[in-house]
Amino acid sequence: MKINHSRLWSWLVAILILAVVLALLQASGQAFWQGIVINVGIFIILTVSLNLSNGFTGVFSLGQIGFMALGAYGSAILTLPLREKAEYLPRLPAWLAGVHFDFFVGPFPLGFMLATLIAALLVALVALLVGLVLMRLSGHFVAVATLGFLVIVRVILFNADDFTRGSRTFSNVTPYTDLWWVWVWAVLAIYVVWRIKFSSFGRTMFAQREDRAAAQAIGIATMPPRLLAFVVSAFFTAVAGSLYAHFITSFSPTVFYFDLTFRVVTMLVLGGMGSVSGSVIGVLLVMALAEILRRIEDVNQLYGLSGVVLAVIFILIIVFRREGLLGSREIPFDRLWQKGGANQSAVISEQ
Amino acid sequence: MPLVYYALQQVINALSIGSLYALMAVGLAMVFGILRLINFAHGDMMMIAAYIAAFALGAKLPLPVAVVIMLGGTVAVGMLTERVAYRPLRGAPDVALLLSSFGVGQVLQNGTLLVTRLMQKPILIAFPAPEVLSGAVALGPLTVSRLNIVSLSAGVVLLVGLTLFVTRTTLGLSMRASAEDLVAARLVGIKINRVVTSAFQIAAALAAVAGLLFAVQAGQINPYMGFTPVLKAFIAAVIGGFGSIAGAVLGGFVLGALEVLLTALPGLGDLLPPGPVADFFKTFLPSSLTSYRDAFVFVALILMLLLRPNGILGKDERET
Numbered sequence A: 001m002k003i004n005h006s007r008l009w010s011w012l013v014a015i016l017i018l019a020v021v022l023a024l025l026q027a028s029g030q031a032f033w034q035g036i037v038i039n040v041g042i043f044i045i046l047t048v049s050l051n052l053s054n055g056f057t058g059v060f061s062l063g064q065i066g067f068m069a070l071g072a073y074g075s076a077i078l079t080l081p082l083r084e085k086a087e088y089l090p091r092l093p094a095w096l097a098g099v100h101f102d103f104f105v106g107p108f109p110l111g112f113m114l115a116t117l118i119a120a121l122l123v124a125l126v127a128l129l130v131g132l133v134l135m136r137l138s139g140h141f142v143a144v145a146t147l148g149f150l151v152i153v154r155v156i157l158f159n160a161d162d163f164t165r166g167s168r169t170f171s172n173v174t175p176y177t178d179l180w181w182v183w184v185w186a187v188l189a190i191y192v193v194w195r196i197k198f199s200s201f202g203r204t205m206f207a208q209r210e211d212r213a214a215a216q217a218i219g220i221a222t223m224p225p226r227l228l229a230f231v232v233s234a235f236f237t238a239v240a241g242s243l244y245a246h247f248i249t250s251f252s253p254t255v256f257y258f259d260l261t262f263r264v265v266t267m268l269v270l271g272g273m274g275s276v277s278g279s280v281i282g283v284l285l286v287m288a289l290a291e292i293l294r295r296i297e298d299v300n301q302l303y304g305l306s307g308v309v310l311a312v313i314f315i316l317i318i319v320f321r322r323e324g325l326l327g328s329r330e331i332p333f334d335r336l337w338q339k340g341g342a343n344q345s346a347v348i349s350e351q
Numbered sequence B: 001m002p003l004v005y006y007a008l009q010q011v012i013n014a015l016s017i018g019s020l021y022a023l024m025a026v027g028l029a030m031v032f033g034i035l036r037l038i039n040f041a042h043g044d045m046m047m048i049a050a051y052i053a054a055f056a057l058g059a060k061l062p063l064p065v066a067v068v069i070m071l072g073g074t075v076a077v078g079m080l081t082e083r084v085a086y087r088p089l090r091g092a093p094d095v096a097l098l099l100s101s102f103g104v105g106q107v108l109q110n111g112t113l114l115v116t117r118l119m120q121k122p123i124l125i126a127f128p129a130p131e132v133l134s135g136a137v138a139l140g141p142l143t144v145s146r147l148n149i150v151s152l153s154a155g156v157v158l159l160v161g162l163t164l165f166v167t168r169t170t171l172g173l174s175m176r177a178s179a180e181d182l183v184a185a186r187l188v189g190i191k192i193n194r195v196v197t198s199a200f201q202i203a204a205a206l207a208a209v210a211g212l213l214f215a216v217q218a219g220q221i222n223p224y225m226g227f228t229p230v231l232k233a234f235i236a237a238v239i240g241g242f243g244s245i246a247g248a249v250l251g252g253f254v255l256g257a258l259e260v261l262l263t264a265l266p267g268l269g270d271l272l273p274p275g276p277v278a279d280f281f282k283t284f285l286p287s288s289l290t291s292y293r294d295a296f297v298f299v300a301l302i303l304m305l306l307l308r309p310n311g312i313l314g315k316d317e318r319e320t
Helices: A005-028 A031-056 A064-079 A082-088 A110-134 A140-159 A179-197 A200-210 A212-217 A223-248 A258-271 A276-300 A305-320 B002-035 B042-058 B063-089 B094-118 B146-168 B170-180 B182-187 B192-218 B227-240 B245-271 B276-284 B287-307
Strands: B136-139 B142-145
Touching: A005 A031, A005 A179, A031 A064, A031 A179, A031 A200, A031 A223, A031 A258, A031 A276, A064 A110, A064 A140, A064 A223, A064 A258, A110 A140, A110 A223, A110 B287, A140 B094, A140 B227, A140 B287, A179 A200, A179 A223, A179 A276, A200 A212, A200 A223, A258 A276, A258 A305, A258 B094, A276 A305, A305 B063, A305 B094, B002 B042, B002 B142, B002 B146, B002 B170, B002 B192, B002 B227, B002 B245, B042 B063, B042 B094, B042 B192, B042 B227, B063 B094, B063 B192, B136 B146, B142 B146, B146 B170, B146 B192, B146 B245, B170 B182, B170 B192, B182 B192, B227 B245, B227 B287, B245 B276, B245 B287
Parallel strands: none
Antiparallel strands: B136 B142
16 A cells, blocks of 8 residues: 555644643643543544444444443453452452452553453454344434443443442542543544545445445445444444543443433534544534533523533534534545645545 | 232233333334334423423312323423424434434423423422322222223223224324325325324323323432333334334333233242242242343344334335
8 A cells, every 4th residue: 555645744743733732731730621631532532433333334323332331341340459349349250350450561551551452342342243233224223222232231230230339339440541541542543433434444334324225236245344333433432431431430320321322422413424523523512512501500500501502403403404514524634734735625525 | 829919910010001101102103104203202202291290280280180281281392393303304314303303302301400490499309199090999809009090091092092093084094194105195185294293292192191100100200201211112112013003002012011021020939839930930030130121121122123123013114
């Protein structure tokens, strides 16, 4: 494959700018803004991977947050130090009770990284099995069936007391997650999904989304691209779950349910189903709006206000601009340094 | 023979819960049949009805008046959602309609939260159960709660009424025609908007009745109470065959029976006289399984979607 140097440079420059911004934020010591930026990063991972599974393939899954929950609980059980494990999860089976991924290599929490990877890989395996069954369905039946998956995950988390403490809060998770962890994973997720979009696999995803019969007629199988999207999406969603767990440090199964699903779906639909840069913009806009509304809500004790406003905006988008802000197009930031890049229109399609 | 009474009791439970599911599922199926919309906000219609009823009964209005207000209010909300969030999407992809109904659900839930907040009420409201719906009556050796009797009879009366409506009246017939083929129905002069509006009205009214009964049963209401019932109603509708009214009724009762079985069977080991049979139940169906009931129900849903996506009574249609 020919390496396109100008694009590579664009990615590097973008990452460098991001790193400088993060370093400045880290140095400023503003805990509030650091928290916001960590949340933005986690939601970017969630939305970009939801875009891969739902936006690219058109198979609307509502169960992704179930993968997030599994990733969160899985990695948190793995990283919990021995003493906390004995105290909070006394009935863990022996093979799990002795495991503690809380070791460091120098200042680097290698255990956390391994726990995240192991949890995410296991979740990807679950997604493969679930996907083999569910990706056969289409249209609204997928939505209902995947919602069923979300409910099943929740019921299991609530009842598997020995592993999850059931409905009681799972707490005392070590707060490993910081700006760097989140944003390295976020950049990786964006990069992978972006590369998938412009790969031949990505094109088959879009092809069977646009016209399944026509795609099949020219020899594109439906299952492989759908399954690939579903599994990769589940992997990154589980990573986001792990990051989230080690950020908020205490959580219960209720966190990972429909409210969060709807929040991420709103970000996806606002940005545009099929657009990676759209997802990033969607996250930024919804987060900013939600934060402002939350302030108003708290000051005036008008709980429910932010939910109403966000949902009304969501309906307005669905009714008046169904393709969201960008549709399937991208902001070609990786072409801005290309010859004539500045002369091209700001938003172009690469398809 | 206490075991027979136990079984009979469970049958009554199954019929009563089944009729609630049937009432909900029929509303979903009617709207789905015509618009191909899985109306996720249907459970929130139920919730709205419960709140209106709670406020009306809380203001010491007599039950019939409260029920009329509840029906009127819920039907009005149902029509409004159709007009605002679904009608502009006529002809849009299925997923857009589904997403819009998610949005409607969120507006209704958070709106209710906001309104109770403005009225200085707590989030969780104890439901003021009316006299006729509380307590139990003795039927021979059985004690049956009044609520179960009312649920079952309300379900039967409303569903029979609905059947008569869709088979004997012009509007009902045009509704079935639209569900069969929307374009052809329009060609023969059926006013689609009128049909859709009536479908939403009927669905909302049925959900309102289910909501009232559900609230009495639960004893308390909150803005999120519609979520699980609407999922159950989906399952009922899928079991019966989505889009078919008779199928939805059947699916409701099948689901009720399934749930009661899943609750009753695991507990059986503790009830039976000690012996090998009781031991069998205790080993393979311990009562702790009961808490996994919803998971089993959803596994059943997924199996149903895969193996028989058209349900028991559904019409044969090729899905893309």
